[in-house]
Amino acid sequence: MKKNLHCFILLLVLLPSLVLAQGFKLPKDQKFQKIHFELINNLIIIPLEINGDKLKFVLDSGVSKPILFNLSDQDSIQINNVSEVTIRGLGDGEPMKALSSKGNTFKLGKAKNSNQDLYVVLDKEINFSTSLGIPVHGILGYDLFRDFIVEVNYNSQNIKLHNRDAYKPGRKGKSQTLRMSIERRKAYVEGTVLMSGAEDIPVKLLVDTGSSDALWLFREPEKGLEIPEKNYEDYLGRGLSGDIFGKRTKVSGIKIGDFELKDAKAAFPYRESFGYIKNLGDRNGSVGGEILKRFNIIFDYARGEITFKKNGNFRAPFQYNMAGIELQHNGLRYIAESIADFNGVVRSDDDTFGNVQILLENKTRLSLVPEIIVSGIRAGSPAAEAGLQEGDVILAVNGKKIHRYKLQEVLKMLNEKEGKRIRVLIERYNNDLMFSFVLKKVF
Numbered sequence: 001m002k003k004n005l006h007c008f009i010l011l012l013v014l015l016p017s018l019v020l021a022q023g024f025k026l027p028k029d030q031k032f033q034k035i036h037f038e039l040i041n042n043l044i045i046i047p048l049e050i051n052g053d054k055l056k057f058v059l060d061s062g063v064s065k066p067i068l069f070n071l072s073d074q075d076s077i078q079i080n081n082v083s084e085v086t087i088r089g090l091g092d093g094e095p096m097k098a099l100s101s102k103g104n105t106f107k108l109g110k111a112k113n114s115n116q117d118l119y120v121v122l123d124k125e126i127n128f129s130t131s132l133g134i135p136v137h138g139i140l141g142y143d144l145f146r147d148f149i150v151e152v153n154y155n156s157q158n159i160k161l162h163n164r165d166a167y168k169p170g171r172k173g174k175s176q177t178l179r180m181s182i183e184r185r186k187a188y189v190e191g192t193v194l195m196s197g198a199e200d201i202p203v204k205l206l207v208d209t210g211s212s213d214a215l216w217l218f219r220e221p222e223k224g225l226e227i228p229e230k231n232y233e234d235y236l237g238r239g240l241s242g243d244i245f246g247k248r249t250k251v252s253g254i255k256i257g258d259f260e261l262k263d264a265k266a267a268f269p270y271r272e273s274f275g276y277i278k279n280l281g282d283r284n285g286s287v288g289g290e291i292l293k294r295f296n297i298i299f300d301y302a303r304g305e306i307t308f309k310k311n312g313n314f315r316a317p318f319q320y321n322m323a324g325i326e327l328q329h330n331g332l333r334y335i336a337e338s339i340a341d342f343n344g345v346v347r348s349d350d351d352t353f354g355n356v357q358i359l360l361e362n363k364t365r366l367s368l369v370p371e372i373i374v375s376g377i378r379a380g381s382p383a384a385e386a387g388l389q390e391g392d393v394i395l396a397v398n399g400k401k402i403h404r405y406k407l408q409e410v411l412k413m414l415n416e417k418e419g420k421r422i423r424v425l426i427e428r429y430n431n432d433l434m435f436s437f438v439l440k441k442v443f
Contacts, residue, residue: 024106024113024147024161031166033109035159040132040408042212042289044152046159048140049107050118051078055137058128059152059159060210061299062286063141064185066106066118069126079120080104087119096123108144111161116143126238130328131375133407139210142185150299152209154292155311164302175309176257180207182301188283189306193217194253194260198224203284207306211288213237214265214318215254218285225284227268230443235376236267246270248320250443254291259310261291265318290318322439323414323422324381325374325388327407333371333393335403369403372410374426382437388424395432396425415439 026033037059038045044059050068055077057066068079081102099120106116118138128136144150149162181188187207192200193215201224203217213236217225231249238244246269253262294314298307374392377384394402397413405413414422416439423436 022113022115024108024111024144026111026148026161026163030110031163033111033161035109035161037157037159038134039154039157039293040134042293043128043132044159044209044289045132045134045136046108046140048138049105051080051105053077056135058136058139058210059144060139060141060208061145061187062206062208062210063139066116066138066140066143067121068118068138069121069123079118082120085119087121096121098122106140108161111144111148113143113147130330131326131407133329133370141210145187145299145301146185149302151297152292152299153296153311154294154313155296169298173309175307176259177305177307178257180299180301180304180306182304183281187299187301187306189256189287191287192255193225193251193266193284194255194262195224195226196228196252200255201225204282206283206286207292208286208288209292211237211286212290213267213288214290215251215287216267216269216285217251218271218283219268220284223284231268232378232380232442234267234378236269244269248442250318254287256287256291257308259295259308259314261294261314261318263318265290265320319415320442321378321381321411321415322418322441323383323437324378325383325414326376327372327394327411327414328375329407330371330373330375330393332368335367335369367403370407372402372407382422382440383424383435386435386437388426388435389428391428393427394424395427398423 035046038056045056046059048055048057055068068077079099079101082099085098085100087096087098099122100117101120102115102117104116104118106113144161149164149167151160151162153159178189188204189207191203191205193203194200203225205215216236219225219227227247228249228251231247233245234248236244236246236248246267248265248267251264251266253260254264254266255261294310294316295308296311297309298305300306372394374383374388374390374394377388377390394410396402397410400413402410402413414424418439418441420439421436422439423434425432425434427433
C-alpha cells in the first residue's frame with residue numbers, strides 16, 4: 001500500500017548543470033508583490049503560472065531548480081526546449097530519467113521570469129496531492145529566493161516578494177537577524193540542539209521550507225548527536241530516488257539565535273538515504289516547516305541574512321500523531337444521500353479532488369467524493385491495537401461523515417487531544433466496521 005508522503009525532502013544532484021536564467025522581476029514601479037498561500041501539513045503551497053497554465057507548487061528552500069512532477073489533473077501543459085537528463089535525490093533507489101526544459105515563462109502574481117529552466121519528473125509515484133488533499137504540481141525554491149527579499153508570514157499565510165532596490169526593513173521589535181550561508185543554492189543556519197544529559201550541541205542546519213517535519217539530524221555519536229532511547233522506526237517520506245526511513249524521537253530542545261523551542265520533535269534518517277552524497281560537509285541536519293511555521297521569516301539570500309520573529313504558533317506543543325494512522329486520497333467513490341429539496345442541479349468543485357453531485361428523480365443525491373484510506377499505521381499505536389489496517393476506507397469519525405471535510409481536517413479529528421475516545425467507521429472488503437480507541441501521546 002502506498003504510504004503517505006508526509007515529508008518532502010528533494011535535495012538534488014542535477015546533471016548536467018543548467019544555464020543561469022535571467023531571473024524573476026517585478027514591474028519597475030512595483031516595490032513588492034504580495035501572494036496568499038495555503039499552509040497544508042506545514043508546507044507553503046503557492047499559485048504559479050507556467051507558460052500560461054495555472055498550477056500549484058510547494059515553496060521549497062531545499063531545492064535548487066524547479067521540478068514539475070504531477071500533471072494528472074491537467075489535460076496538457078506546454079514546456080519548451082526539452083532534452084533528457086538523469087537526476088538523483090534522496091532515497092534508497094536508483095537515479096531516474098527526467099526532462100530538462102529551458103526558456104519557460106513563470107509568473108507569480110506580477111513577478112515574472114521569461115527564461116526559467118525546470119525539470120519534469122514523469123514518475124507517477126512522485127505525487128504530493130494524495131497526501132495533501134489538493135492538487136500540487138511541483139516545487140520551486142532557489143530561483144525565487146535569489147531574486148527577491150522574501151518575507152514569509154506564516155500567521156497571515158502571505159508571502160511578500162520585495163524588490164531589493166526599494167526594500168526598507170520594518171521595525172525589528174522582537175525579531176532577530178542571523179547569518180545565513182548559501183551553499184550550492186541552499187540556505188544554512190547555525191543552531192544548537194539540547195540533548196538530555198548532554199552538553200548543548202552546535203549544529204549547522206539546512207533551512208528547508210519543503211519539509212513538513214520539525215528537525216532532521218544526522219547521527220554523529222562523536223559529536224553527541226545520538227538517537228535518544230525513546231524512539232520508533234518510521235517512514236519519513238519519499239525523495240526522488242526512493243523511500244526514506246529512520247527513527248522518530250524528541251530532543252530536549254532546539255535553539256535558533258536567542259529563540260528556544262523545548263521538547264522538539266526530531267527524526268534521524270538512515271544514512272543509506274544519503275548514499276549518493278559523498279560528503280555532507282559540516283551539515284548536521286535540516287530544520288523544516290513544523291519549526292519554521294512558528295516564526296515569521298525574512299530571507300535575504302544576497303546579504304546572507306535570515307530574520308526570525310516568533311508568531312502565534314511559537315508555543316504550540318510538538319506532538320506526534322496520537323492515533324498512529326496516516327491518511328491519503330485514493331481516487332473517488334460514489335455515495336448516495338436522501339435530500340429534502342430537489343432542483344436537479346449538477347455541481348462541481350474544481351479546487352479540490354472533486355465533489356460532483358447528481359440529483360436523481362427520487363430525491364436522492366448521488367455524489368462523487370474523494371475516497372480517503374489508511375495509507376500507513378504505526379506498530380503499537382492505539383489505531384493498530386484497535387484493529388485498523390492499511391487500505392481501510394475511512395467513512396466517518398465520531399459520527400461525522402468524512403466526505404464533508406478536507407483531508408487535513410479529518411487528520412485533525414483523529415488527533416484532537418490526549419485521552420479522547422475516537423470512533424472510526426471504515427469499509428473493508430465491502431463490509432462496514434466500527435473501531436474505537438483512545439488517543440495517547442507517543443512520548
